[in-house]
Amino acid sequence: MDRDRDIIDKLLKGWSLKTVMEPDPAIETNGPLHLETLALEAVIVHGVYFWGSTLQQHLNISGDFFIPENPAQMCFQYNNLGGKRFFNFISESLADNSCFQRIGYLTRYKSHKWMLIDDHEEIFDSENAPRGDEVADSVRNGFDLKMAILDNRDYWRICCVSRIRFIREGEKTLLESAPFRIQPEFISEDWICKVIKNDKILENIHPVTGAVVLNPVIDEQYVLDMGGFYSDHESRTEGAWKQARRFKVFRKKLQPDIKKM
Amino acid sequence: MKTNGQSISDMLLKGMSMKLCFRMGESQEWLPIHGVFVKDRSFWAHSMHHLLEYSDGVPLRITTVLADTGETRFASSIRENLGSHKIDQLIISLPARSVDLILVDDYEEIYQSGEGDAEAVRKAIAVNADLKCAFLDKDGFWHICRTHIPYAQSDSGKIYFQTAPFKFQPVFLTEEWRKQAAGQMESIRTNHQGIAVINTAVSHAQYMVDLDGRYTDMTSQMNKSWRDSVAIRIFRQKTRRDISRAIY
Numbered sequence: 001m002d003r004d005r006d007i008i009d010k011l012l013k014g015w016s017l018k019t020v021m022e023p024d025p026a027i028e029t030n031g032p033l034h035l036e037t038l039a040l041e042a043v044i045v046h047g048v049y050f051w052g053s054t055l056q057q058h059l060n061i062s063g064d065f066f067i068p069e070n071p072a073q074m075c076f077q078y079n080n081l082g083g084k085r086f087f088n089f090i091s092e093s094l095a096d097n098s099c100f101q102r103i104g105y106l107t108r109y110k111s112h113k114w115m116l117i118d119d120h121e122e123i124f125d126s127e128n129a130p131r132g133d134e135v136a137d138s139v140r141n142g143f144d145l146k147m148a149i150l151d152n153r154d155y156w157r158i159c160c161v162s163r164i165r166f167i168r169e170g171e172k173t174l175l176e177s178a179p180f181r182i183q184p185e186f187i188s189e190d191w192i193c194k195v196i197k198n199d200k201i202l203e204n205i206h207p208v209t210g211a212v213v214l215n216p217v218i219d220e221q222y223v224l225d226m227g228g229f230y231s232d233h234e235s236r237t238e239g240a241w242k243q244a245r246r247f248k249v250f251r252k253k254l255q256p257d258i259k260k261m
Numbered sequence: 262m263k264t265n266g267q268s269i270s271d272m273l274l275k276g277m278s279m280k281l282c283f284r285m286g287e288s289q290e291w292l293p294i295h296g297v298f299v300k301d302r303s304f305w306a307h308s309m310h311h312l313l314e315y316s317d318g319v320p321l322r323i324t325t326v327l328a329d330t331g332e333t334r335f336a337s338s339i340r341e342n343l344g345s346h347k348i349d350q351l352i353i354s355l356p357a358r359s360v361d362l363i364l365v366d367d368y369e370e371i372y373q374s375g376e377g378d379a380e381a382v383r384k385a386i387a388v389n390a391d392l393k394c395a396f397l398d399k400d401g402f403w404h405i406c407r408t409h410i411p412y413a414q415s416d417s418g419k420i421y422f423q424t425a426p427f428k429f430q431p432v433f434l435t436e437e438w439r440k441q442a443a444g445q446m447e448s449i450r451t452n453h454q455g456i457a458v459i460n461t462a463v464s465h466a467q468y469m470v471d472l473d474g475r476y477t478d479m480t481s482q483m484n485k486s487w488r489d490s491v492a493i494r495i496f497r498q499k500t501r502r503d504i505s506r507a508i509y
Contacts, residue, residue, distance in 0.1 A: 003509050010507065018389045020508070034414040037389050055309075056409050056425045058467060059479075065412075065421060065469045067482040073426075094465075097346045114509040115389050119500055139291055142280060142365035162309060168287035179313045179322075219320050219343060221313045237318050253501040254367055 004048050004080050007116060011158060014120035014146060014250035017043055017052045019078060022110040027208055030108070031063030037115075040078060042180040042220070044187050045156040051079040051187055055160070055178045060091060070095065075181045078112075082195040086202055090181050090217055099217050101183065103202075104210030120146050120250035126228065127246055135173060135226065135249050139164050143251040147175050149222060149230050150246040155187070157222055157232070161249075172225060175249065179221035186215065269329070269362065270299045273405060276368035276393060276496030279306055281327055282361040292325055296427035296466055298434060299403040302331045305434065307427045307466075319344045324428045327360065333443040336360070339428050339463055348463055350430065354446040354455045368393050368496035372472070375492070379472055382420055382495050386411045388506060391498035394422050394470050397491040402434065404468060404476075419473065422495075426467035433461075 011017060017040045023030035040052025057073035072091040079087070088103040106112050123134040138145060145161040159177035166173055185191055194201050205211040224230045226249075229241040273279065279294040296307040308325040315321070319342060326337040336353040371381045385392060395405040406424035413420050432438055449457045469477045472495075475487040 006507075007509060015507075020387075020389060031412075032414055032416060034412045035386065036410055036412050037386065038410060039389075039391075054409075058409050058423060058426050059465060061423065061469065061482075064485070066477065066485045067479075116507040116509070117389060118503075118505045118507075142278075142363050142367070144293070162293065164291040166289045166291075178309060219313060219322075236315050236320075239315075239318075253504055255499045255501055 004050070007080070007114060008045050008048065008050055010116045010118070011043055011045055011050060012148065012156060012248075013118075014122055014148075014248070016041075016117045016119050016146075017050075018115045018117065019052075020111075020113045020115050022112075024108060024110045027108060029063050031065075033110070038076065041160045041178065042182075043156075043158040044182075045158065046154060046187065046192070049079065049081055049192060051077055051182075053077040053180045053182060055180045057092065057181065059094075072100070077182065077186070078106075079186070081192065082202070084112075086205070088183070088186060088213065090183070101213045101215060101217065102210045103205060103213050105202075105205060105207055107207055108210075119253050121253055122248055123251050124226075124249035125246075126244065126248070134251075135175075136166065138251045139166075143254065145175065145252075146250040147177065147222070147224050148248045148250070149224055149244050151230075151232075151242065152245055159222060172227065175224040175226070177222040177224075179219055181217055182220050183213070183215040183217055268302050269364065270302050270304055272364045272366075273297055273299055273304060274395065274403060274494070275366075276370055276395075276494070277364045278367050278393075280363040280365065281306070281308075281325070282363060284359055284361070294327075295407050295425055296429070297403075297405040298429070299405065300401050300434075303439065304329055305429065307429055309425075309427065314340075316342070326430065326433070327362075328433055328442075330439045330442045333446045334360075335442065335446050337430060337433070337459070339430065350459045350461065350463070352445075352449060352457050352459045354450045356455065367499055369499050370494055371497045372495035373492070374472075374474055374490070374494070377472075377493075377495070379418075379420060382472060383413055385495075385497050386413045386420070390500075392422070393496040393498075394424055394468075395494040395496070396468070396470055396476050397493075398476075398488070399491060404466070406466070406468065419471065421472070422468075422470045424466075424468045424470065426465055428463055429466050430461050431464055 019038045025033040041055045042053040044051045054076045060072050060074045071094045074091045076089045091100045148158040161175045162178040163176040218233045220233045230244045281292045283290040294306040295309045298305040305328045313320045322341040324339040338351045340349045392408040408422040409425040410423040
């Protein structure tokens with residue numbers, strides 16, 4: 001648990017979460033032994049638990065590096081629930097857009113490690129007085145940003161910023177996160193309780209192929225109004241804003257000699 | 262913009278990243294570019310695959326495209342309705358000074374085919390550095406993308422990159438379109454108030470790049486065949502020296 005608390009402490013300071021994995025070559029579809037990595041650029045933290053999701057819905061490839069007969073867009077999510085034992089993914093068929101979800105054991109990997117990288121620095125925390133307009137200055141100087149929003153259920157939502165809007169009317173600055181796919185069930189209190197209180201919940205998962213799950217999938221994206229409000233999937237479909245309990249903005253630590261052309 | 266005599270294409274091929282700043286009156290919208298094609302002095306820049314906007318409560322996946330044929334510059338928007346999965350496309354003639362191109366010198370080249378050191382790439386993968394890959398195809402197009410999943414094989418020593426996907430409109434890359442683009446934009450400005458609906462094929466751009474000089478695109482992947490590249494370059498993000506890493 002100390003390890004997980006240490007990871008979460010870093011995530012809330014702006015460190016980036018990545019994985020370093022060696023898929024088990026004994027599983028044919030994994031291909032020969034190799035090292036692969038994934039950036040988990042959408043992170044959710046709740047208490048001592050965290051979930052990291054890929055942003056890109058990449059097209060699936062087989063162990064031979066070719067697209068299989070039924071191409072699909074994939075995204076992956078890893079977490080530390082239940083002693084970091086499983087992961088899940090969502091695939092969407094390119095042919096008919098049907099979604100398919102699986103949950104699988106991390107034993108698919110010969111090794112699976114978290115890598116935390118201290119590559120962002122905090123430039124705004126709603127609990128502290130702002131230091132000038134570092135957010136706008138950073139955008140105008142070409143820096144990549146990341147934001148963390150604490151909601152009223154104690155979930156931190158951390159995601160890299162994709163689009164930034166400076167709106168003259170009302171002097172608003174809106175930071176729009178990159179979108180990602182998620183199954184809300186897997187981050188719910190209900191699911192956390194099931195996993196930590198019942199070790200047998202994952203008992204029927206096949207060690208290689210995993211298990212099919214049928215949860216609703218949403219395309220999540222956050223928009224942060226630097227005035228203290230944000231929207232997510234739920235509120236955007238209703239056209240409403242939510243009050244952020246706290247929010248932070250980080251910028252990528254690039255070399256000081258960076259040139260903006 | 263200080264270009265020191267370099268064209269935008271030159272700067273992109275040195276690994277520089279591009280951001281777009283759209284100016285709408287006194288408001289601004291900043292957008293990063295993730296997938297670029299370059300041929301001679303022309304370039305086609307694409308935002309990430311699926312930025313979301315909402316229309317009547319239904320999310321739309323949006324790709325923004327900015328193309329510069331040398332003679333004219335235009336934008337396009339690919340909008341996929343996530344309810345119906347219907348794709349709409351717009352083409353936009355850009356008024357002067359409506360968009361700034363920001364080029365950021367944030368990547369350094371660590372590998373070039375022919376004279377490259379694959380060990381530098383292997384080391385960058387091992388420390389999870391942010392990488393970008395550029396390869397030149399036989400038709401003279403450079404494809405520049407962020408890498409999504411690197412694969413460093415243990416026994417063979419081979420290195421592959423799966424690039425981050427984005428959507429693009431193949432028609433814009435044709436010689437025929439490049440020749441008529443300026444006229445088309447003039448027509449859209451004059452007859453359609455600068456914006457028009459178009460209906461062209463939309464493709465996925467996702468590549469597997471073999472550092473030994475091959476790549477696959479969507480077509481060759483479907484045929485399970487590799488294509489030879491003319492050149493490959495790998496870039497690594499220039500992060501500050503005080504960056505530390507922790508492995509758990």
